[in-house]
Amino acid sequence: MKFKVLLSFLVAAALAAAASAKSITLLNVSYDPTRELYVDFNAAFAKYWKAKTGDDVTIKQSHGGSGAQARAINDGLQADVATLALAADVDALFNVGKLVPQDWQKRLPNNSAPYTSTIVFLVRKGNPKGIKDWDDLVKPGVTIVTPNPKTSGGARWNYLAAWGYALKKYGSDDKAKEFIAKLYKNVPVLDSGARGSTTTFVQREIGDVAISWENEAFLALKEYGADKFAIVVPSLSILAEPTVSVVDKVVKKKGTEEVAKAYLDYLYSDEGQEIAARNFYRPRNAAVQAKYAKVFPQLELITIDEAFGGWAKAQKTHFADGGVFDQIYLK
Amino acid sequence: MRTYTRAIRTALAATSLLAALPALRAQSTESEIQALRAQIEQLDAKLRILERKNEIKDEAAATAATTAPKITINDKGFTLASADGANSVKIRGLIQLDSRLFFNDGGGVVNNSFVLRRARIISEGTFAKNYSFQLVPEFGGGSAAGATAVSILDANIGIAVTPQLQLKFGKFKSPVGLELLQSDAWTFFNERSIVTNLVPNRDLGIQASGDVLGGALNYTVGIFNGIADGANSGNADFDNEKDGVVRLIASPFKSDVSSPLQGLSFGASASLGREKTASGRTGGYKTDGQQTFFSYAASTITDGQNWRLSPQLDYRNGSLGVIGEYVLSASNVRPSATGTKTELRNKAWQLAAGYVLTGENSSYAGVVPNNNFDFSAGTWGAFEVTARYSDLKVDDNAFPVFASAATNADEAKAVGVGLNWYLSKAVAFKIDYYQTKFGFNAAAPAVSTTQILRQDEKAFLTRFQVAF
Numbered sequence: 001m002k003f004k005v006l007l008s009f010l011v012a013a014a015l016a017a018a019a020s021a022k023s024i025t026l027l028n029v030s031y032d033p034t035r036e037l038y039v040d041f042n043a044a045f046a047k048y049w050k051a052k053t054g055d056d057v058t059i060k061q062s063h064g065g066s067g068a069q070a071r072a073i074n075d076g077l078q079a080d081v082a083t084l085a086l087a088a089d090v091d092a093l094f095n096v097g098k099l100v101p102q103d104w105q106k107r108l109p110n111n112s113a114p115y116t117s118t119i120v121f122l123v124r125k126g127n128p129k130g131i132k133d134w135d136d137l138v139k140p141g142v143t144i145v146t147p148n149p150k151t152s153g154g155a156r157w158n159y160l161a162a163w164g165y166a167l168k169k170y171g172s173d174d175k176a177k178e179f180i181a182k183l184y185k186n187v188p189v190l191d192s193g194a195r196g197s198t199t200t201f202v203q204r205e206i207g208d209v210a211i212s213w214e215n216e217a218f219l220a221l222k223e224y225g226a227d228k229f230a231i232v233v234p235s236l237s238i239l240a241e242p243t244v245s246v247v248d249k250v251v252k253k254k255g256t257e258e259v260a261k262a263y264l265d266y267l268y269s270d271e272g273q274e275i276a277a278r279n280f281y282r283p284r285n286a287a288v289q290a291k292y293a294k295v296f297p298q299l300e301l302i303t304i305d306e307a308f309g310g311w312a313k314a315q316k317t318h319f320a321d322g323g324v325f326d327q328i329y330l331k
Numbered sequence: 332m333r334t335y336t337r338a339i340r341t342a343l344a345a346t347s348l349l350a351a352l353p354a355l356r357a358q359s360t361e362s363e364i365q366a367l368r369a370q371i372e373q374l375d376a377k378l379r380i381l382e383r384k385n386e387i388k389d390e391a392a393a394t395a396a397t398t399a400p401k402i403t404i405n406d407k408g409f410t411l412a413s414a415d416g417a418n419s420v421k422i423r424g425l426i427q428l429d430s431r432l433f434f435n436d437g438g439g440v441v442n443n444s445f446v447l448r449r450a451r452i453i454s455e456g457t458f459a460k461n462y463s464f465q466l467v468p469e470f471g472g473g474s475a476a477g478a479t480a481v482s483i484l485d486a487n488i489g490i491a492v493t494p495q496l497q498l499k500f501g502k503f504k505s506p507v508g509l510e511l512l513q514s515d516a517w518t519f520f521n522e523r524s525i526v527t528n529l530v531p532n533r534d535l536g537i538q539a540s541g542d543v544l545g546g547a548l549n550y551t552v553g554i555f556n557g558i559a560d561g562a563n564s565g566n567a568d569f570d571n572e573k574d575g576v577v578r579l580i581a582s583p584f585k586s587d588v589s590s591p592l593q594g595l596s597f598g599a600s601a602s603l604g605r606e607k608t609a610s611g612r613t614g615g616y617k618t619d620g621q622q623t624f625f626s627y628a629a630s631t632i633t634d635g636q637n638w639r640l641s642p643q644l645d646y647r648n649g650s651l652g653v654i655g656e657y658v659l660s661a662s663n664v665r666p667s668a669t670g671t672k673t674e675l676r677n678k679a680w681q682l683a684a685g686y687v688l689t690g691e692n693s694s695y696a697g698v699v700p701n702n703n704f705d706f707s708a709g710t711w712g713a714f715e716v717t718a719r720y721s722d723l724k725v726d727d728n729a730f731p732v733f734a735s736a737a738t739n740a741d742e743a744k745a746v747g748v749g750l751n752w753y754l755s756k757a758v759a760f761k762i763d764y765y766q767t768k769f770g771f772n773a774a775a776p777a778v779s780t781t782q783i784l785r786q787d788e789k790a791f792l793t794r795f796q797v798a799f
Contacts (some may be wrong), residue, residue, distance in 0.1 A: 068394075075398065076415075143376070191387055192394075204383050206376070254655045 022055040024259050029079035030155050031066035031089075031242065032193035033216040037279040044275060045266050049259065057259055065193035066153025067092075073099065073247060080251050080260040083244045085153020085194075086304075087111070088311040090245050099249045113241035114267035115281035119154075119161040120299055121232040122201060122210040122217045129208040133234050134165040137209060138182040145200050145207035147191040149318070149325050153242070154194035156319060158211040159241070160237040162301040163318070168236060181328040202229070213240065214296070215280035239301040241280075363430035406757040408453075408799050417460040423453040425516055425560035427471070427796045433620060434789040437782050440537075442622060448794070449515060451484070463489040465503070483566065484533055495541040499553075502564060504529040506538065506551040506578045509643035509656040510681070516798035517697035519652070520619070520749050521763045524681040524721040527561060528616040529660040530639065531574070531602070534564040538576075546585055549598075551578040557604040559633070560660050560677070562614065564682040567742070574604030574637075601640050606633040606662070616723060619747055620790030622783050624740045625725055628666070631733045635663030635672055647697060652693030655682045666732045675729050681721035685751070688714045697798075704754035717749040730772040738781045742770030745788075757799040765790045767770045 028038055042059040049057045058153070062069065062077065066085035071078045074097040082100075084090050090112075104111045127140050137144055140170035147155035159180065166179035189206060191197040194216055200212035202224050206281045209232075217231045220247050244264050251257040266272045273285040277292040318324045396414075403410040412419035427448040436442065450471035457463045487501030504512055506528030510523045536555030543550065557574035558564050580598035584590045615626035642775035643656035657680040665672050689697050691713045700713035722744045730736040749763040767788040771779065779785055 049399075064394075072398075189387065192391065196387065196390070200383050204379055206379050206383055321585050 004142045008182045024055055024057045024256060026057060026059045026080040026256060026260060026263060027062060027078055028059055028071055028081050028083055028263075029062045029069050029077060030083040031069060031085040031133065032063055032147075032195040032218070033154070033198075033213055034065050034083060034242075035061065035195070036219065037215075037276060037281060039323065040275045040279060041267070041272060044271055045263055048266060048271070050260065051174055055259070057263075059263070063193075063195070065147065065151035065155075065196075067156075068151045069190060073097070078250050078254070079247045080254065080256050081244060081246055081264055083242065085242050086156060086311060087113075087241070087242075087243045088156075088315040089153055090314075091242050091311065093245070093247065097249070099247050100245050101248065103228055104245045105243065107246075108244065108264060109268060110284050111241065112243045112245060113284075113285055114244060114264075114272065115242045115276040117242065117243065117281055118237045118299070119157050119210060119234075120214045120217050120237065121233050121234060122198075122212045122220055123208065123230050125228050125230065127230060127232065131209050131232055134162055134179075134183075134236075135169075137162070137186065137211075138179060142186050143188060143207040144183065144198050145189065145191075145210040146187055147194055147197045151192040152197075154197075154213050154216070154240075155190075156314075157213070157240045158240055159318065159325065160304065160314060161234075161236075161302075162211070162306060164307045165234065165236045168302075169305070177324060180324070184329055189243045215283075218280035219293075233299050236300045236302065238307070239289060239303045241304070332423070338795075349687075390407075406755060406799050418458050420454070420456040422644075423455065423799055425449050425451040425514055425796075425798045426454065427515070427521075427794055427798075429521060430793045431620060432458045432791040433622075435786060436788070437785060440782050442620075442783070445506065448521075451694075458621065461491045462489070471627050476543070482563070483758065484563070493541070495543050499538045499539050502533055502535050502566070503538070505534040505536070505558070505574075505602070506540070506576055507531055507602050507639055507641055508658065509600075509641070509645065509654060511681075513695055514798075515698070516759075517695065519654070519683050519685045519715075519717040519751075520719060520747055521761050521792045521794045522619050522621060522765075524526075524679075524683065524719060525619065525723040525726060525743055525745055525767075526656055526658050526679040526681045526721055526748075528723060529560045529658040529677055529679050531555070531558045534558050534574070535566070535568065536573075536576075541750045547581060547583050549578075549580045551584070551600075552576070555604075557606055557637075559606075559614070560662075561616070563701060570607050572607055573680065574602050574606075576600065576602040580643075592650060595644070596646075597644040599640065599642045601638065603638045605636050607635075616725070616743070617789070618743055618752060618767045618788050619721075619745050619763075620767070620792065622788060624743050624767075624769060624781075624788075625734065626739065626783060627664070627729070627734050631664050632668060633662060634665050635674075638663035647693050647695070650687035650690060650693055651684070652686075652695075653682070653684045664733055670732075673728055673733070675726040675733065677721035677723070677725050677729075679721065681719060683717065683719035683721075683747075685715050685717040688716060692755075698751070698753045699756045700753045703756075704752075704758075712755065713753040715751040715753070717747070719745070719747040719753065719764040721745045721747075721750075724770075727772060731774050736772040736775040739772075739781070740769035740779070740784050741772045741775075744768045744770070757797055759794075759796045759798070760794065761794040763790075763792045765792070 011054060028036060038061050041201060046057050066089045070092045073082060073093055082090055087105060094102050096331035121131055145156045149155040150158050163176050163180055166176040186227055189200055191200055194213055197210055198216055198220055202207050202220055221229055246260045251260045273283040273288040277283045277288050281294050283289050304311055398414045401412045402437055408421050408423035410419055410421045429446040429448045431444055431446060433442050448471055450628050451467055451469055454466045465487050469482045469484045485503050487499050487503045490498040510518060511527050511530050529552055534555040536553050538551060538553030540551040553576045555574045556564055556568035557572060575712040575717050578600035580596050582596040584592040584595055615623035618624050639660045641656055641658045644654040659676060659678050661674055661676045663672050663674050684722055686696055687693055687694055691701055698713050698715055702710035704712035725741045747763055747765045752760045
């Protein structure tokens with residue numbers, strides 16, 4: 001009799017638990033090369049969330065040029081979280097749509113950049129054009145692949161890394177501008193995003209060198225073979241800090257605030273950092289950094305704040321309509 | 332000697348040159364090949380760049396297309412929609428030009444004419460996916476000669492809460508009559524049957540409807556101002572009395588594709604309310620040829636409960652379509668403000684069928700020809716033959732207190748046959764012949780004082796229609 005009572009109680013409890021379990025869907029709107037990272041991370045988070053709360057969470061992914069993705073969110077794409085290539089694109093969610101608070105970047109550690117990357121060169125087998133540093137890119141006859149800074153966050157990091165190098169070496173903004181102008185003269189195709197540029201370089205076999213996210217370059221080697229391509233690390237590059245934020249207005253409307261916040265927090269967890277490193281993003285966590293130290297080469301890295309006075313200023317000076325990029329590229 | 336030496340030198344040089352020629356030629360060919368190879372590589376690189384640029388352009392166009400508004404112009408109207416389809420505005424139209432020709436009607440009645448039966452510009456739209464509107468002004472209709480009255484037929488706002496719960500607010504067709512609820516453009520006949528005389532037309536109110544049980548049952552419930560049989564509501568109501576309407580339609584075989592009963596829908600509608608108006612219950616009951624055969628005396632007023640009950644069915648199976656409905660309309664009337672209240676029960680029924688000769692499906696939403704009429708291509712559109720029998724009987728108690736037996740018929744029995752030619756989805760030409768036999772109350776004189784009632788009505792109606 002007691003057994004029956006206990007069994008009934010357990011069945012009722014199980015039914016009640018099943019009835020109360022929720023099924024949640026999040027949309028992560030991200031930039032181009034993070035597809036593989038978030039496929040791995042989403043699976044890990046769904047498992048973690050299920051164990052923690054009993055709720056099923058499905059995360060949908062949307063990828064494209066970071067700037068274009070920010071515009072899509074401002075235009076109404078119902079992103080629960082934005083994991084974009086740079087802070088300026090998340091800033092746009094405040095500036096244009098007031099979808100996030102102005103101080104969004106202070107809400108998470110490391111200025112809401114849970115992982116970092118940098119900019120390197122991807123060259124063809126044997127490095128036929130002998131590319132070693134930024135100066136080699138502006139030589140006549142060298143064909144460069146890099147995306148469009150107007151639409152791609154990665155492209156903006158590429159541009160600023162080159163600018164930072166030229167500024168340091170040649171000593172003035174005018175010289176840097178001249179350098180950048182020469183560089184973009186060697187760019188025959190501007191893709192809208194970093195993944196498109198990889199396709200141009202790797203699959204369409206266009207160009208002698210692709211200026212690339214480090215993680216994207218590693219991925220190209222992994223996917224297409226280290227015997228076909230090589231990574232060249234320049235003498236100086238930039239610390240690229242992709243940033244993440246909950247899209248407050250959307251999650252409040254959808255009632256997904258709690259899980260969206262937990263999703264981003266989990267990027268900073270040991271498992272989240274491990275997944276980032278496995279996907280060739282430089283982790284913030286010291287222990288994971290140490291574990292993957294051999295993977296990521298050491299090089300001199302400038303930062304956006306030090307070299308350009310922050311993203312807002314860099315964006316306005318270089319990439320806004322009529323900015324430096326327009327002046328050199330549309331000329 | 333010098334000449335000799337020179338000759339020898341020249342000969343040696345020539346010999347050397349001749350000996351070196353093949354090597355020089357070989358060198359030249361090799362360098363040409365290398366130059367050509369380099370040229371081909373350059374051209375190949377340029378070609379790949381051009382191809383990639385085109386790819387990027389196509390990708391950009393495809394991306395832009397997903398966010399660009401969509402404009403659609405087809406035989407269903409003009410639609411401007413947002414990329415996600417959540418917002419749209421649609422403009423449609425309906426023009427019906429009729430001719431009416433009456434045979435053997437005594438000659439004294441002026442009733443043969445061309446009629447601009449309907450002329451409508453229909454505006455519809457959806458906002459934020461779930462909110463919709465409809466605005467339909469009527470520029471045609473039975474206005475008196477020279478009159479240019481424009482009326483608002485439909486003006487309503489919808490909220491699609493779920494497929495099971497759709498709300499509608501405003502002016503629209505009261506959900507009682509089966510044939511009345513069908514679009515004006517797609518009925519079997521140019522004119523709806525005499526049964527429609529007994530159901531309310533457009534009324535002001537609030538309605539909830541939806542498909543439940545997997546679409547096997549459609550329900551509609553609503554509350555309306557309440558209007559007379561066959562009448563259209565004005566834009567306001569000045570009594571406190573309202574009509575409640577409910578309609579249930581079952582389609583139990585809807586998802587059984589192999590069943591011959593898949594296209595069977597049946598059910599019933601009912602309305603219940605109270606009216607207290609200074610005017611009579613109806614402006615008049617009309618024949619298929621749109622001539623009035625019954626109307627209440629001008630002093631008759633409505634006062635009290637009214638109700639309607641209407642079982643109905645619709646059956647479609649390939650080219651065959653059948654509709655049937657019965658209406659019992661009861662109302663309490665007084666001969667004058669102080670006269671005795673009497674409940675009158677008028678009844679009507681119809682059975683109508685259509686068969687599409689050219690093989691297209693019969694449909695409640697109109698016949699779509701497989702091939703449009705195109706004389707040069709030798710295609711003729713779709714042809715449908717139709718037949719109908721209908722009967723309307725006015726309560727005997729209406730005579731002589733509420734209506735004159737001498738000037739009104741108390742019953743009309745109508746037979747109709749027709750031929751519909753669908754030149755395209757939007758354009759149709761229709762020919763109908765109606766013959767209506769009148770019955771009279773016992774108190775009626777041997778010969779009606781109304782000329783059109785002295786013989787059967789024999790009407791030949793044609794219609795040229797554009798509906799999109």
